[in-house]
Amino acid sequence: MxxxxxxxxxxxxxxxxxxxxxxxxxxxxxxxxxxxxxPLKALPLGLRGLNAGSAETFSRRGLLQPLLRASGIDAASVGADPAADRAPAPRSLGHFAGIMLDAAAIDPDALAYRLPGPAMDGFMTSLAAVGDVLAERAxxxxxxxxxxxxxxxxxxxxxxxxxxxxxxxxxxxxxxxxxxxxxxxxxxxxxxxVGTEPLFTGYVAKVTFDDPRQLPLGFQLTETGMYLRTPLEGHLGMMDFDGGTFDRSRPLTREHLQEVLRRVSGTEVTLKEVHLASSFTDRAxxxxxxxxxxxxxxxxxxxxxxxxxxxxxxxxxxxxxxxxxxxxxxxxxxxxxxxxxxxxxxxxxxxxxxxxxxxxxxxxMHPGPNAPALQHLIRDLMATSDGTTHVYRRSSGLFHRYDLGSDQPLIGRTAPDFRLNDTTSLSDLLQDGRGVLLDFSPHQSLSEQAAPWKEHIAYVPGRPHNDLGFEALLIRPDGIVAWADVPGTRAGAGLQGCLARWFTRS
Structure with missing residues (x-):
């Protein structure tokens, strides 16, 4: 068993x-x-984006570097110098409804508790690369x-x-x-x-175009739908607002895909060949x-x-x-x-x-007489610093917060990647799957309190490169801050109760 x-x-x-x-x-x-x-897991159809939060998760299990290598990604394009005093601004923000975000509009002051480390940005990979790395690990x-x-x-x-x-x-x-x-x-x-039924059938395909110059690269919102052409050779995506009726109902023939592409693009582009194709919907x-x-x-x-x-x-x-x-x-x-x-x-x-x-x-993205007005409004809002920052916070995977019953703004959020004096980072400490108690206080006053819980947590004393004003932090095995001690409060107050909430004594 x-x-x-x-x-x-x-x-x-x-x-x-x-x-x-x-x-x-x-x-x-x-x-x-x-x-x-x-084939559907390999490029181009298997193309997927990992956000910064997922990159951080892979880093905290020692899997980020293997995944970057498998994806052909330069680690420098994802990480930052851990010795830096401040985290760099995000380099790539993605899109909302096909409307691209401008990283220069981000308000860095709204990204509190973010420290430099190996996983600062998301990146593009493939299901094949992720699967290979994780299968080897398992x-x-x-x-x-x-x-x-x-x-x-x-x-x-x-x-x-x-x-x-x-x-x-x-x-x-x-x-x-x-x-x-x-x-x-x-x-x-x-x-x-339970949820909501679809409004569109989506398509992703690897094709050979007769004349790809008719279709510009990137997301293209049109009066009848959306299409996407990426730099990957022959990679095509489309959204046809048909109520999701076509998805998995009939074969994905070249003729059908060409008909949809001409309708949503407003061009007479010709598909010479369809090598691989799949459909999906927005059923939620x-x-x-x-x-x-x-x-x-x-x-x-x-x-x-x-x-x-x-x-x-x-x-x-x-x-x-x-x-x-x-x-x-x-x-x-x-x-x-x-x-x-x-x-x-x-x-x-x-x-x-x-x-x-x-x-x-x-x-x-839904076509209709009011669509241009709504899209114009969204573009205006996203062009502002507040709008761009809001979309990034919602989509980066770094800022959602579990309700753990505390008003302290870091509790319930992913922990910053603190770097200790010996250059060990929090990501290094989390790789064995245990929690971590970081004791930044000068007297290492929490060592006795941590001792009965050593099966579940690693007790790590010492001042970090940047303590962000905390005296101590309890971090769960999944990297979430469960308890925080700030100057002006009694060191260790509430720690035992918090430990008992998540773990049992050794």
Missing amino acids: YDVVIAGAGPVGLFLASELALADCSVVVLERDADPRP TALGVTLVRGAPVTALAQDEQTVTVTAGGRDYTARWVVGCDGGRSTVRTLAGFSF MQATAYRHGRILLAGDAAHIHSPLGGQGLNLGIGDAMNLGWKLAATVRGNAPEDLLDTYTAERHPVGAAVLDWSRAQVAT
């Missing part, structure tokens, strides 16, 4: 498997597809990966769950569905999945809860939405980082009783906000 069965060997399933294996849980990942690198940690094993049945009782996949039964104490937007686990377990749905007994959901199995803004992969990685240490502690039997309930409590609002962010972009 395994501790955990994970359905789905995409980035979310593999990241979660690694988190669990890091804590010595026995894990098997069941993947429907036999091919680990199908395998090295002892995860069993079974491909060509689609889930067909599951049953749970008070102690275990049995999953049937590929004609074989797998029994575990817990099951996590990471099997995508059409999740079999979600359906079989009876999760409620979310499970009402992420846990049903011993079955949990993460990633697209828990929430689906339009890919506008590239939030889907990032949202799923955040789910895995949040769930991994909590489920591992529960498996080991040393978690507070309600720890696993905080997964839904913390991640469901984040997912709901991303779904609304996606809906807002679709509404902005």
Whole structure:
């Protein structure tokens, strides 16, 4: 019997498997597809954007540099000199509804608690590159990966769950569905999945154009939809506001794709050949809860939405980082009783906000007589410093905040990447999957209080390069600040209660 069965060997399933294996849980990942690198995961159709928050997450598990290498990205284009006094302004901000953001408009004073480190910006990668890096990591940690094993049945009782996949039964104490937007686990377990129906059918394809000069690069909003051409050879994206009726209903022929492209572009461009194509919609749905007994959901199995803004992969990685240490502690039997309930409590609002962010972009792009006026207004707002900064804060993955019952503005947020005097960074300290208690006070007054919790947290004394005014910080294994001590308060006040909320004593 395994501790955990994970359905789905995409980035979310593999990241979660690694988190669990890091804590010595026995894990098997069941993947429907036999091919680990199908064409849809490679460039150009597998192109995906990781935001700064996801880059930080990969850094905190020692995976950022391998992923940058696999993606052909120069680390200097993502990181910053950790010895610098201030973090640099973001270099790349992406877009909202196809409207590009100008990094020069960012208000750096609104990006509080941001420190320089190896993960300052997002970057473009591919599902193939992410999958390769995470599969290697999971395998090295002892995860069993079974491909060509689609889930067909599951049953749970008070102690275990049995999953049937590929004609074989797998029994575990817990099951996590990471099997995508059409999740079999979600359906079989009876999760409620609610939301809004689609307005468009989207297409992504690798094609050969007769004359690509008819189509400028970048996002192009038109009176009938949107199209996108990237510098990747033959890479084409389109949105056709047909109510989502075409998606997966008929073959994606060259004739159909050419008809849609001519309609949304207003040109007579010709597609000589279609090498690969896929469709999608902006259906926005979310499970009402992420846990049903011993079955949990993460990633697209828990929430689906339009890919506008590239939030889907990032949202799923955040789910895995949040769930991994909590489920591992529960498996080991040393978690507070309600720890696993905080997964839904913390991640469901984040997912709901991303779904609304996606809906807002679709509404902005929807053709109609009022569309130009709305798009003009959005462009004007985004051209302001406040507007640009707001969009960046909403989409960077660095500024969402869990409600942990404190008014201190850093508590519930991702911790700054403090660099200690020996040049060790917080990201280095988090790589073993434990929490960290940073004691910046001159007398190292928290060492005795930390001792009974040493199985769960690393106690690290010493002044950092930049302490941002804090005397001490307790940081959860997922990098979230759980407690903070600021000058003028009694050192250690409330620390024991906070530790007991997240961990059990050794």
